[in-house]
Amino acid sequence: MNSTVALLLCGPAALLTTAILGAAAGRHTAATRLVYGAAFVISAAVLAIVAGHLASNPGEAPAIALPLGLPWTGARFRLDSLSAFFLVVVNLGGAVTSLYALGYGRHESAPHRVLPFYPAFLAGMNLVVLADDAFSFLLSWEFMSLASWALVMAHHRDEANRRAGTIYLVMASFGTMALLLAFGLLAGPAGTYAFDAMRAAHPGPLAAGAVLGLMLLGAGSKAGLVPLHAWLPLAHPAAPSHVSALMSGIMTKVAIYGFIRVVFDLLGEPAWWSGIAVLLIGGATAVLGILHALMENDLKRLLAYSTIENIGVIFASLGLALAFKANAMPSAAALALTAALFHVLNHSFFKSLLFFGAGAVLTSTGERDMEKLGGLIHRLPVTSFVFLIGCISISALPPFNGFASEWLVFQAILRSPELPQWGLKVIVPAVGGLLALSAALAAACFVKAFGITFLGRARSAAVERAHEVDRWSLAAMAVLAAFCLLAGILPGLVIDGLSSVTLSLIGDRMPVQVAELWLSIVPIAESRSSYNGLLVFGFIAISASLAAFFIHRFASHALRRGIAWGCGFADAVPAAQYTAVSFAQPIRRVFGSFAFRARETVEMPAPGSLDPARLRVDMHDVAWEIFYQPIAGAIDFATERLNHLQFLTIRRYLTLVFLYLVILLLVLALWP
């Protein structure tokens, strides 16, 4: 029973020992295979244990307290349905990533800076999900940040990476401080840091509001909510690609776990307005994130920004769940929460897949800049195929998994008219519009990502030399692609799997889905709405192949290769293709002015001169300019002023002491 948790804790322990091994044998050639192999086995084992637990005795929450950590609290760990679900997410991601890294890791230039921290990172995430008291939680949380920071700093000779690492860790500890304050409120002056004690104590409305705000700051900064996202597009791409996949695909989910754990579990009944903030922030994050992604030409940064978008979607539907829960609409709340968790799972699949693909592109061409890529579909057939699947899934297109979860989110939004408060009635559909917008933009974004990178003609010599990557990487990507499809056509299974979580957090669940005819999903009632990924997939497959069959049966087979149409001119150079920037231009025209304060200036040459005309576009990261630069400026100002105190004469220092003494004595003299 409680041995399950102990067994699970062996996982992180083993990972940490692996980390030590990696530190010891970092430079050795075999170390790579050893470490990643071990990480794969351990993650798989943990996965198996969790599966076994869920199969044998679901609903039970074994716990264990070790005499470590905070003395009078001890290090408590607990495996309830929520942690079980996130354990699955973490270790599934961990296992696949390790599989990928078995191949990808060989290209690592500085393995001794990656191998020790990679397992530590995994261990940290596992521990966060298992922790059952504030201290262990924060310790693992910050340890996770620290390990990932070390991984970001792996290629530290690059100035940009160093900057990314610094900003990342500062933001991370900012988030930790916010969480610390939140837990401080929950624990109260007596300092009862165990989660069950916090559950028992119900904070007042003011305190609850403060905790919610602090959680948005703390978990939000780690997950990448606007405007706390600034570090994310810097740090995630800076790490080696498999680590980027972990950070973007898994670590952000751990942050979401933290948010759910505190806000849905520890905080008790939410106030009706608590949902509004989360909804609005989520919607804004989704749109801004994907707009930034669209403007990005660096493949990995584009993916990082799209992570921000998905986080926004998840938070929006969490906010929805909060609103429903607060208004005693458990079934709707369960629907929204299920949608959020489902999207968590899906995003961990396709974002890892896409980062793996980016890594494959990086290893085979050495390029991250899409403007120098193109035509890779001919060089990397398999990679491009799985990457395409990733793109379809993340663009929320049926019949893949991204659509299934977003469809659930929309279904949840459609329950909003039943909400009593006017504010929510109005806000929820508006947020729905934002989500729809972000979904459409996501499709645009990934048309760009795939089209510019893999389609068209090669834009640089590096692409000409590119060749398909190793089997390990391909296997990992194929596995994830398969997951994307399966979760897309059999969503019912996942939804039922999530029922125990919603039961424990909300007290209600979505109706059983597997019983439905043809495995279709019916959130409320069939007359109301239903979707059947399997059937849609089947129809498309059948009709497509039917069409193909008839065509090839009855129509001509003749096919001739020719040069592309160039308005009658000879074949233009590849540079004449549409570039990433030009592809994004229409959307930049539409949204840029308010999202980035984008300004286009055309410099025409003087009449008669032969110089080219120039079009210059300058865009700003508004959040950065509004929030971060002023703070940096203020600190700079203060340091400049205070720094004079280092250069006073001894007499002046004495004067300081003297004045301080006199002031204190005055205070005392005037003391009542």
Add this chain to the structure above:
Amino acid sequence: MSGFSFDAVAAILFIPAGAAAILAAFPNYRMTAIVNMIASLLTLLAALSLFVTDRPAPGQYLIVDDLNIVFIVLNTFVGFTTSVFSASYIAHELETGRLTAPNLRFYHAMYQIMMFGMNLAFVSNNIGLMWVAVELATLTTVLMVGIYRTHEALEAAWKYFILGSVGIALALFGTILVYMAAQPVVGEGTNAMVWSVLIEKAAHFDPALLSVAFIFLLLGYGTKVGLAPLHAWLPDAHAEGPTPISAVLSGLLLNVALYAVLRFKLLLAASPQAIGPGPLMVTMGLTSLIFAAFMLYRRRDIKRLFAYSSIEHMGIIVFAFGMGGPLANFAGLLHMVMHSLTKSAIFFAVGHIAQVKGTQRISEIRGLTESHPGLGWALVIGVVAIAGLPPLGIFMSEFLVVSSTFARHPWLAIPLVLGLLIAFGALLLRLTGLAFGEPRGGMAPVEASYVPMYSHLALVFAAGIYLPGPLVAWFQHVAGILG
């Protein structure tokens, strides 16, 4: 030594004193380092024996209670490790000719005298005696700071001396005032200065006198704790003296002064009408923390950087004790121990770094993890620890301080957190510059043992994960005493 059978207490006083005498007269200066080490080790053993031997009853001059035993053991331990580090450090200084043989003899003798002074300060039960001891320790460090005789060193020492002796005077006046407050109640004579007597009768003392006294004591000893705005001597003294001394200053001497402040805080807390020491200490703590946090940004000298971080942490500790209550006091004690270990470890690393790179200028040191992995990663771990990141000990204390403060006085927690974050940003910025990037500066391998450094870090790490039960009980008891 009034009325003990043997003892540990006598030992931890006489060993350093004797060693100092020997060292002063020691002909062969090469041996001095080893003698120094041995003496420190013996002192440490003696201090450890305090656990096993039954505790002597408090006499008129000496006392061993739960409060100071923490400090004594910590003091002697760091004293020993520092002496080990100092051996290799000083050898290198001798090669480079920055120090001469006579300097060396003087240095080691002074080192032991300083240890004597600090131990005496801890075990003294007599506020007068305590005062003498603290001043003895201070003055010896003044001499050591000036030992290089460079302009900067002299200037630092001079600054230290002037500010220090003003502090001396203020503290003494405070002590006299305490006596005068006690004398009508306790009666004339030595008894009116015996701490264990004072604390019992404190309730009946004249509150007004006590309040004035506490202000003078807080300023007097606070000067040595390095609280802003009394801190001015601290950064330069750390930066210009030999690194072992910097380690001892940050790791130990600050604690000595802090210990004195705590003793008198107890006295004041026992007298209800007197001003509450809490608000004063909280204010000074926050001031120091935030001030130091900002000062960290513009630092160019690596040792001065960490000196300011010491000010910052002293601020946190004083803040914690000012907050009071079991959690905050526990955190304060823990933080103090962790800070001593971590900061001295950092200074060990910095000492070696400055020696291999031949400079203390931050801008001229780059990519240590590439050029000297051993040192570089030690520095990384040290800074990570001092910045309060897990899984190292300071995280636990900061966790307790911040969370308990926010639960009790939210508005105090905000500046606290801001200060911590600002300081963290500065440290991380510098660390990134020092430890990462294209290596720059001397590439010569280090010929020094990493043992002291890494043993400290290992202890800090262990404490962050697991605090042994007895230690906890003991801390909790002391936290209880501190009220």
Add this chain to the structure above:
Amino acid sequence: MLELAVQGVQMFSVLLLAPLLIGFVRKVKARLVRRQGPPVVQPYRDLVRLMRKEVVLADNASWLFRVTPYLIFAATWVAAALVPTFASGLEFSWAADLIAIVALLGSARFFQALAGMDVGTSFGGIGASREVMIASLAEPAMLLIVFSLALVAGATQLSTVAAFMGSPEVGLRVSLGMSLIALVMVAIAENARMPVDNPATHLELTMVHEAMILEYSGRHLAMIELASFIKLLLYMSLIACVFLPWGLANAGAGPQSLAIGAAAYLGKLAVLALLLAVFETAVAKMRVFRVPDFLGAALMLALLGTLLLFVSRSL
């Protein structure tokens, strides 16, 4: 059993009717400008001719380029098959609700844009980027329309919606009117009709849809053309079944009601086609960067419709 049959009939009738509809529109447009115009069955001929022709494939075209036409066709066809035309409550109607249908069209567009970029000419790029820009505004508008419908009918299931809209308790609602206008605007944009796009032009710089499929030829082109015909039909039947649900038979109802339904359906299509033709001859194509305003208006209308619903509810 009957339902299954009806479903089948529906699927193939959609397939067969689509070219006819286009032919009809073109004929009417020609007439309106006093031209003879091609016969109504011309689209069928075009398709057959294209099928017979050989495919000229650009050197750089990849497998994606060749697969895309079939995928587009399949996605669009499936989507169309799920929209009630003359009978609601179809066998497989629960396989996808309105949101899913929109998304299916979205996947079709996704592939079309990719195919446009595959060859690596600037035309494909232009077309693709403009297409996604238009879509990025049209899709949210469409979803908001779906919201307001769902809020009225309490479902996103087309059959239910249609049934509800047929029922008397709908009444006359401002918001429904707004949604209708928005839906029409979206439909125009989605089908690359005037004034958003000119289906007849081949002036590269002004075209969107045509630019994407510029490299297609032969059977591939046929597939894509057919898909776009079906798409037009789909939107018309969508409008028909949601806003003119009269005469819509229920599957499993008797043959005569089915016949009535079929007749009504053809009538509706004819009317809508007529309106479309008249509208298209009346307006001129707008600049590409005016399109966002056009669609923005649709978006606003849809949102307004959704919000007004609450007001009308509360009254």
Add this chain to the structure above:
Amino acid sequence: MSGITFDIAHLLAGSLVLISFMMLYQDRLFALINVFALHAVVLALSVAWQAYIQDAHHLYITAAIALVFKAIVIPVGLHRIIQRLGIHRDIETAVGIGPTMLAGIGLVTLSMVLMLRVTPEADPLAREDLAFALSIILLGLLVMVTRRNAVSQVVGFMSLENGLVLAATGAKGMPLVVEISVAFSILIAFIVIGVFLFRIRERFDTVDVGALDDYRGERR
């Protein structure tokens, strides 16, 4: 105690404060040192008087220490140093004499107010002494912070210590440890300062603290 003894003690203590004031407006080093010597003498007297009225004989020792060291040895030594280092003889003040005096008066009143808050049942002599001692200490600090010249800072520091001695002797029955410690701290202080002056002589041409301050560790 009888009025007269009290008055004498009061008188002596008061005159100490007065002399501290005199120090405030000295503008030449020698004069300053002489005034300090006077300060020390009066201190010795008052300590001796305390010894007499408390008939605590060990206080005579303190008086002697004060007389010998502070009134004779140190002034002479300082004269020597000044001659040897050839310091320019007049003192640059950081703050004008007038404001300094005003500040001094303010400090004295402050110390009075503070000490009068002390509960009356404490022995009045002690209270008076404390008040005076506190004002002497504050005035000594004031001298230190208003003079740029190192020697005058040293003098200011020592007058501060005089205040301490006064307070200590005022405290009835305070054990000898205090006087010894005071004396010995002064001794240490003097030695170390002497050492410093020598080192400084090696390096710089002046003991003006400002010259030291040019060598601050971090220069911008």
